Amino acid sequence: MTEARTTSVPEPSSSSTTMTVPVPAVRRGPADPxxxxxxxxxxxxxxxxxxxxxxxxxxxxxxxxxxxxxxxxxxxxxxxxxxxxxxxxxxxxxxxxxRAPKQPVPVADVRAGRASSARRLTLSLLPGAVSALTLAGLHRTSGQTQLAIALAGAFALSGALSSALRRGPLRATGRRVPAAGLWVYWLLAYLVCGDGLLDALVAGGPHGPWPATLTPLVGLSFAVAPAVCCAHLFSVHARRRLADSSGLADFAAGARPLLLATVALYACALTGIVLLSTLVLGAGAALAPTLALGTLLMLARLLTVHGYPDPAAAGLVCACLAEALACLSVAAGRIPGCGPVAAPVTGVVQAWGAGAVPALACAAAALVLLAYAVVTLGRASAHT
Structure with a gap:
């Protein structure tokens, strides 16, 4: 038989020294935030x-x-x-x-870049050329031929605008609002024939076809080229500012004045183009509504290009609704007892003309989009 062995553990004596080991405090969460x-x-x-x-x-x-x-x-x-x-x-x-040293750009790449720039410039001038040729054809024809030229010119202008916006600095690569194109067409159509319709409504009509003017549309079509140039300048200088800034606040301090200068430069170019087209074509064009609409379209496109399509579309919708409600209010004023509904719009038309309605609608929407763009496009995240 195996004998069981027992081991006794000696108890610590009362004279032994007690050692205290420090226990680290338990942290809640990571030590490094x-x-x-x-x-x-x-x-x-x-x-x-x-x-x-x-x-x-x-x-x-x-x-x-x-x-x-x-x-x-x-x-x-x-x-x-x-x-x-x-x-x-x-x-x-x-x-x-x-850290890599900069390599010289190959001559072929330089030539390809110049060819691409020339192609973009040609595409940006194409809408103006199409609108001018269409206007010249309308002046030299009548009847069914004039209607056919007007329809062909409208389709050609739409295609030229789409080609110009699909390339270059006005190209939107992210998400877009499909209905935004409809609002743009509405605004352009109102610019052509909306003032004549509103005048006819205020006068008690329309009793027949109301007059239309194509001179503002020609000016806006030629303004696509300076819009492309201004958008390119804004993009280049914003990215350069992004590389040279020491912080987000520093970038915003330089990007916001740059945006305001870009919009002001485009407005000046559009003003000169509209005045020149009026002088060359010999037909009067309302400067205020054309300038307001052009600025609104420029701001909406900049916001869309930099990733903010919803506010851009909202600004266009508000301008369209304001113009539509102005015409509907005058028509509703003919209903017995609804005369006060038409009083505000009628007073504006009698005081400043029918062009004041689209000018006020587009200018208000443009100011709202400008305030929004100053905040959003002044962020570094809009340019990365």
């Missing part, structure tokens, strides 16, 4: 070529300077700098690209 943000936006940080691109992405996700303060940083840009420094990139490919 940036780790969670780093994992959440790892794909953004791995694909960025500089900290400002990360800052723009964080801003697009709703992270502000106040949010950055919770991560122990003074602003979004300093937070982006830490994320850029801590998140590893595959072989530091972006840094290698930045």
């Amino acid at each position: 940036v780790i969670l943000l780093m994992h959440r936006h790892r794909r953004l940080c791995e694909g960025a070529v500089d900290p400002l691109e990360i800052a723009a992405g964080l801003e697009a996700h709703g992270i502000t300077d106040r949010t950055a303060a919770r991560f122990r940083h003074r602003d979004v840009f300093s937070l982006a700098e830490e994320l850029y420094a801590r998140v590893p990139r595959d072989g530091d490919r972006a840094a290698a690209v930045l």
Whole structure:
């Protein structure tokens, strides 16, 4: 039989010294507050070529300077700098690209770029040429031939505008609102024949075909070329400002005046084109509604190009509704007891002319879009 062995453990004596081991305090959550943000936006940080691109992405996700303060940083840009420094990139490919010496551009690429620029300029001048040829054909024909030329010119102008907007700096690569094109066509149609209709309604008609003028449409068609140039200048200088800025606030301080200068430059170019077309064609054109509509279309296109199609479409819809309600209110004023409904529009037409209605409608919508664009296009996330 095996004898069981027992081992006795000696008890500590009362004279032994008791040692106290410090226990670290239990933290709630990670010790580094940036780790969670780093994992959440790892794909953004791995694909960025500089900290400002990360800052723009964080801003697009709703992270502000106040949010950055919770991560122990003074602003979004300093937070982006830490994320850029801590998140590893595959072989530091972006840094290698930045450190690589600049190679001379091949002559073939230079020629291809010049050919592409010339092609875009030609496409931007095509709508003006189509509208001018259509107007010349309408002046030299009558009857069924004139109607056929008008329809052919309308289809050709629509195709030329679509071609000009599908290429170059006015090309929208993101999501678009399909109905926005309908609102643009409505605004252009009202510019051509809306004033004559409103005058006829105020006078008690219409008792027959109301007059239409194509001179404003010719001016707007030729204004596509300066719109392309202004959009290109805004894009180039905004990206240059994005590369040279030291933070989001610094970029916004330079981008917002740049947007205002771009809109002002286009408005001046449009004014000159409308006055010149009036002088050459010998037909009067209401400058105020043409200028207001052109500025509205330019702002709506800039917002669409930079990823804000819904506000752009909303501005166009509001202008269309204002013009439609003006005509409907005058027609509704003929119903017994509804005379006060037509009084505001009738008073505006009698005081400033029928062109004041589209001028006020488009100018109000343009001002709202301009205020919205100053805020949104002044963000770095709109240019990345």
